[in-house]
Amino acid sequence: MIELGIFALTWQSLVMLGIGLLLIYLGISKNMEPLLLGPIGFAVILANLPLTGITGESGLLYVIYQQLIATGIVPLIIFLGIGTMTDFSPLLANPKTFLLGAAAQLGIFLALGLAIILGFDLNSAASIGIIGGADGPTAIYAATRLVADRPEIIAAVTVSAYSYMALVPIIQPPIIKALTTKKQRKIRMGTMRKVSDIEKIVFPIGVTIIVGLIVPSALPLVGMLMLGNLFRTSGVMDRLSDTGGNALMDIATIMLGLGVGFLMVGNTFIQLETLKILLLGVFAFAAATAGGTLFGQIYYKLSNGKINPMIGAAGVSAVPMASRVVQKMGQEEDPGSHLLMHAMGPNVAGVIGSATAAGILIGLLG
Amino acid sequence: MTPLEVMIIGIGVVFITLSILTLATYLFGWIINKFFVQEKEDEKEKVAAIIAAIHARGGD
Numbered sequence: 001m002i003e004l005g006i007f008a009l010t011w012q013s014l015v016m017l018g019i020g021l022l023l024i025y026l027g028i029s030k031n032m033e034p035l036l037l038g039p040i041g042f043a044v045i046l047a048n049l050p051l052t053g054i055t056g057e058s059g060l061l062y063v064i065y066q067q068l069i070a071t072g073i074v075p076l077i078i079f080l081g082i083g084t085m086t087d088f089s090p091l092l093a094n095p096k097t098f099l100l101g102a103a104a105q106l107g108i109f110l111a112l113g114l115a116i117i118l119g120f121d122l123n124s125a126a127s128i129g130i131i132g133g134a135d136g137p138t139a140i141y142a143a144t145r146l147v148a149d150r151p152e153i154i155a156a157v158t159v160s161a162y163s164y165m166a167l168v169p170i171i172q173p174p175i176i177k178a179l180t181t182k183k184q185r186k187i188r189m190g191t192m193r194k195v196s197d198i199e200k201i202v203f204p205i206g207v208t209i210i211v212g213l214i215v216p217s218a219l220p221l222v223g224m225l226m227l228g229n230l231f232r233t234s235g236v237m238d239r240l241s242d243t244g245g246n247a248l249m250d251i252a253t254i255m256l257g258l259g260v261g262f263l264m265v266g267n268t269f270i271q272l273e274t275l276k277i278l279l280l281g282v283f284a285f286a287a288a289t290a291g292g293t294l295f296g297q298i299y300y301k302l303s304n305g306k307i308n309p310m311i312g313a314a315g316v317s318a319v320p321m322a323s324r325v326v327q328k329m330g331q332e333e334d335p336g337s338h339l340l341m342h343a344m345g346p347n348v349a350g351v352i353g354s355a356t357a358a359g360i361l362i363g364l365l366g
Numbered sequence: 367m368t369p370l371e372v373m374i375i376g377i378g379v380v381f382i383t384l385s386i387l388t389l390a391t392y393l394f395g396w397i398i399n400k401f402f403v404q405e406k407e408d409e410k411e412k413v414a415a416i417i418a419a420i421h422a423r424g425g426d
Contacts, residue, residue, distance in 0.1 A: 095391035102384040109373040116369045125369065196403045199395055210390055214383045353384055360379050364372055 008050035012266025020044030032166035043261020061262035069259035075137040081249030083228020090344040093192040101349025103295030104315030107132030107288025132284030133354025134318040142358040155263035160281035168321040187308040200233040218359020314343035317350030
């Protein structure tokens with residue numbers, strides 16, 4: 001006799017169906033990370049309809065999660081795709097902005113501390129802190145390595161990381177405004193030097209070797225990012241660059257959405273801890289923005305007012321949203337100001353910085 | 367390892383790693399531009415000299 005799913009619905013599964021619909025709504029109607037929130041939202045619905053077996057041990061979502069997400073394969077493939085789409089030229093033209101990308105990682109470690117105060121264990125706190133890196137694949141990769149036995153934390157960290165990335169234009173401006181003066185926000189920055197093709201090719205190889213030697217546990221993330229970037233910069237691997245940045249990344253994104261949706265099952269996801277993680281995520285983003293901006297203030301002083309401190313806020317790695325925020329805020333004060341490329345330096349440095357920070361935490365606690 | 371140790375070591379190693387990357391990027395950028403990209407400029411100068419010579423002979 002066929003069992004009817006409707007009689008097996010619980011209040012938790014109904015709430016999760018609502019959350020699934022909300023994520024789909026935010027993705028489609030509000031254009032918030034639609035490529036990810038769409039599949040996640042749909043997968044949440046799939047995972048929370050009762051008696052389907054789709055999350056069981058031979059079920060589709062279970063297999064996708066266990067084989068592709070828990071192993072770290074999909075986040076790493078996405079990182080390769082990000083590498084094919086990232087232009088490191090602004091960073092190469094102005095390498096000192098690397099340190100702004102480092103300063104913005106302060107959010108990761110401050111959020112870790114706050115999570116400990118709120119009662120999380122060290123590994124969970126480290127996973128939550130990584131949200132401050134503003135980098136979805138890094139957050140998922142780190143969480144699967146640090147709290148493999150706590151799927152509800154992996155799910156909350158993932159949703160938090162991607163949701164807040166879409167909210168960068170809302171979270172960052174008030175913090176940047178609070179930490180800079182109107183005069184500072186008006187500062188125009190000159191044109192950047194042209195970066196040669198050889199520099200662009202040597203960079204991904206050099207970064208891979210250096211990071212691999214200093215923080216070996218960050219190598220999977222940084223290595224894949226740089227491999228993708230080598231595809232882009234070499235000028236002779238266009239087919240690989242195209243596949244890595246388009247078809248392969250799209251496939252990985254679909255798998256990621258389905259795999260994360262699998263984790264969002266009502267009886268484990270609906271907890272007070274999930275709410276705490278979502279709040280800690282906002283704090284992590286805010287602290288990262290503040291860390292970058294305050295370090296930007298040091299650059300402002302050292303350069304005798306030639307560097308606009310706002311570009312430090314772009315050190316959170318949400319590329320290119322954080323740079324666009326800086327550009328927009330600069331133009332609000334001075335319509336002739338063009339800070340976008342200057343902000344892209346710390347922005348792409350933040351991608352390397354957050355991957356390095358994740359690697360350090362995995363190395364220490366994984 | 368205590369949480370405070372993780373926080374201090376973590377942010378410290380991030381800064382050390384990215385500082386080394388900063389120095390390496392400056393160093394390699396300088397070497398590349400000094401010894402490799404220069405050749406292109408030399409070639410440009412050669413092309414300019416040839417064009418000037420053609421003009422001097424009255425050619426177009």
